[in-house]
Amino acid sequence: MPLLHSAVMKVMPHVPKAILWRVAKRYVAGDTLQSAIERLKLLNGRGHPGVIDVLGEDVNSEEQARHVVAEYKQAADAVVENSIQAYVSVKPTHLGLRSSERLALSNYAELAKYCKARKLFLRVEMEDASTTDATLRIFEELRKEHDNVGLVLQSRLFRTPDDIAKLAPGPLNIRMVKGIYLEPANIAHTEPEPIRQAYIACTQQLFERKAFVALATHDAAMGDRCAELAKRLRVERNGYEFQVLLGVMEPLWQTWQAQNHVVRVYVPFGPQWQPYSLRRMRKNPQIFWNVTRAMFGMK
Numbered sequence: 001m002p003l004l005h006s007a008v009m010k011v012m013p014h015v016p017k018a019i020l021w022r023v024a025k026r027y028v029a030g031d032t033l034q035s036a037i038e039r040l041k042l043l044n045g046r047g048h049p050g051v052i053d054v055l056g057e058d059v060n061s062e063e064q065a066r067h068v069v070a071e072y073k074q075a076a077d078a079v080v081e082n083s084i085q086a087y088v089s090v091k092p093t094h095l096g097l098r099s100s101e102r103l104a105l106s107n108y109a110e111l112a113k114y115c116k117a118r119k120l121f122l123r124v125e126m127e128d129a130s131t132t133d134a135t136l137r138i139f140e141e142l143r144k145e146h147d148n149v150g151l152v153l154q155s156r157l158f159r160t161p162d163d164i165a166k167l168a169p170g171p172l173n174i175r176m177v178k179g180i181y182l183e184p185a186n187i188a189h190t191e192p193e194p195i196r197q198a199y200i201a202c203t204q205q206l207f208e209r210k211a212f213v214a215l216a217t218h219d220a221a222m223g224d225r226c227a228e229l230a231k232r233l234r235v236e237r238n239g240y241e242f243q244v245l246l247g248v249m250e251p252l253w254q255t256w257q258a259q260n261h262v263v264r265v266y267v268p269f270g271p272q273w274q275p276y277s278l279r280r281m282r283k284n285p286q287i288f289w290n291v292t293r294a295m296f297g298m299k
């Protein structure tokens, strides 16, 4: 099955867009901001707060990056106007990091201010390892002026425990993930169990320094171990939450919700859904059957 899965993933970028969309749509609210707002309303109604993400990455001009800032401002306004419980989450290369760190920082600072005025939180996401140093610097700069920002850290990377130790003192809000970008073995764990062990160890390190931790995972056993850790370390229920991706492992959301955990759902939207969906599909061994069903109009 893994061989078949990787063969399918190789042809995926060549699958016609309309067919790809039939499979991708479970991971994405839709093309428009309105589609994301509708989905967030439904999720809020089921007790799930949300995260709103405008899909896109790797913009390579200042003009494009400014346009993305404007899109995020619209998203922030829509969240507030519709009384939705959600915050915004943004990739550094979507705000211009590939062009310049200064540009990305000034865009994040502008958005952080805009969000703060609307009582919204802003998450700085983490992308591939070529961006880690700059992303950490941007986050540390933002934290000096803005108290409504958080970061994502990846347990896959060997460097993450050191990065946690080096973060400046003060309130900290971290989304802990395994890391979706496949990194080389000289800088990252590549096998599932070490990635899991590192995730739990980083979570413990964060809890011990009193950080709020968003446990962003669909790994039920690992999530449960982190919740047990929180209990053992006497972390209050408002000191952490679970975060999940739209379309992934819904029965698990219900299990955690039934245990009185907050389960926040990440809702991406926008026309740039292809690279995001391909990364999600890479994680899903069922993908071959999903694509086959879509090809034959069964989905």
Ligand SMILES: Cc1cc2nc3c(=O)[nH]c(=O)nc-3n(C[C@H](O)[C@H](O)[C@H](O)COP(=O)(O)OP(=O)(O)OC[C@H]3O[C@@H](n4cnc5c(N)ncnc54)[C@H](O)[C@@H]3O)c2cc1C
Residues within 6 Å of the ligand: 125, 126, 127, 152, 154, 175, 177, 178, 179, 180, 181, 216, 217, 218, 219, 220, 243, 244, 245, 247, 248, 249, 265, 266, 280, 281, 283, 284, 285
């Ligand atoms: C809210 C949120 C935000 C994230 N933000 C970032 C970020 O900023 N940077 C970053 O590098 N990564 C991010 N990630 C992705 C993360 O790094 C992992 O790649 C992803 O969560 C899969 O790892 P897992 O912990 O769920 O464990 P896994 O072991 O990968 O998965 C656990 C279980 O979930 C199932 N599963 C996982 N993905 C899918 C899928 N797409 N479809 C169906 N089943 C699936 C698996 O089959 C398995 O049974 C984010 C994840 C979440 C939930």
